[in-house]
Amino acid sequence: MAFRNIPILQAAELCGIRHGQAAGAEVRANCPFCHDSQPRLYLNTAKDVFHCQRCKASGNSITLYAALNGVSNAAAYRELAGDFDAPPVPLYNRKGPGTAMKPLEERSRIYHDLLCMLELAPEHRLNLQNRGLDTETIAANLYRSAPKKYGKCYSKAMYELSRKYDLSGVPGFYRKNGQWHMVTSEGFFIPVCDVQGRIQGLQVRLDNSGKQKYKWFSSNGYPGGTKCAAFLHVVNWKPGIRTYVTEGALKADIACALMEQDACLIALPGVGSTKGLEQLIRELGISEIIEAFDMDQETNPAVGLSVQRFYGRMEQLGVAVQPMKWNPSYKGIDDMLLAGKENRRMAA
Ligand SMILES: [Zn+2]
Known part of the structure; x- marks a missing residue:
């Protein structure tokens, strides 16, 4: 599905970021992630991306808005797109509203x-x-x-x-x-x-x-088509099992397969997309969870902020969250577990 570009300056302004005058494609602003007193956040109006020279936060209009408002990228897009006059441009000509999803x-x-x-x-x-x-x-x-x-x-x-x-x-x-x-x-x-x-x-x-x-796999915008939602993915749930939360369905499948002990994996579609998670946690009666998001949370402040929000939500729910950390040269839990398996194989 083709997304319409959201101008970075409009996104920044909606987030309350005050910026200077354009010098070419670059506009400088104070960074909302590291609260720098110098304007070292660069808003690039040609590519509609942002980058902070100081804390290295980076992303596009949608991830900026999502991180600062604590919403998923999809919700950020909807909110941002709604603020501008033209609707998103789908692959096909849009023919009326999409069909409601089947049960x-x-x-x-x-x-x-x-x-x-x-x-x-x-x-x-x-x-x-x-x-x-x-x-x-x-x-x-x-x-x-x-x-x-x-x-x-x-x-x-x-x-x-x-x-x-x-x-x-x-x-x-x-x-x-x-x-x-x-x-x-x-x-x-x-x-x-x-x-x-x-x-x-x-x-x-x-x-x-x-x-x-x-x-x-979505047919949003196609004739008679239906939009897909950002679903959570649950692997190997059993009552009382050790439960990990990560991002991405395939990653969760792999982590579950490579883990040495029996574990349940819940995958969010993305770090910021927690829709449905609270309800799931309540339904399953989960009181403890291990957070195993990608290690870029330590280097990308926008991701770090989404992770912080996740901890805040879990605290409100009364769920104890234990962080799982590993060598950051392995980005995801799947990469880390695979490397561990390879090492054990080499040592054997
Ligand atoms: Zn910064």
Whole structure:
């Protein structure tokens, strides 16, 4: 889905950041993260990004607004986009409001059937193996390559699914010339599941990923299409189990598989996206949680602030949070666990 660029100056002004005059594309301001008395925060109006020379906070209009207002990137985008006159520009011409999402049970059955009809390409299997997953876990988690538009798998899946189900209200599918289609991307699907293992939605790990590595399987803005929500992903929940919270569904799958002791992993879609987490924690009766977010929280103040907010929310809920720290040369818990496994293998 194509996002409209949000001008960095408007985002900064909405956050109450006072800035100087433009000198070329750069506008200087006082940094709201390190509260510098000198204007060493650079707002780049050509690229709509920010960077603080002092504390190294950096990001774009959306992450700036999200960090300073304690909301998810998606919510920040909605709030920011709503402040400007033009609506976001979707891939397709927007035709009326999107369809309401089908209930979880039905979505899960349809996504499950879809995945069962697809294949996992050798390069995607290798990618998953290189992340430390074994054959059984790869099979059990139903990772599948996204089908090529109108390819054999695509046509078969669309034929079978549209015969068996009404696909309206299922993110990723849309209707054109009286027929159902699915949005395609190059990459592989990652099922994002609830506590009972039902597939809430699908994420795509993109092959030729630039800055964006993952996207949701969503047909927002397509005719008859449906928007996907940013779902939480829960792996291996059992009452009383040690529970970790991290960011990203695939990372949680890998961490659960590589961990030496039985553990439950809850993945937020991003550090700042805690929507649904409080309800989940209450429902499961979780009183202790281990925080295992990426280590860039120590070097990127915008991320650090989101993590701090997470601690604040957990405190309000009465949940004890224990931070898990590791060598910051490994960014995520998955990288750290994989390195540990490799080291043990070498030592053996
Ligand atoms: Zn700063």
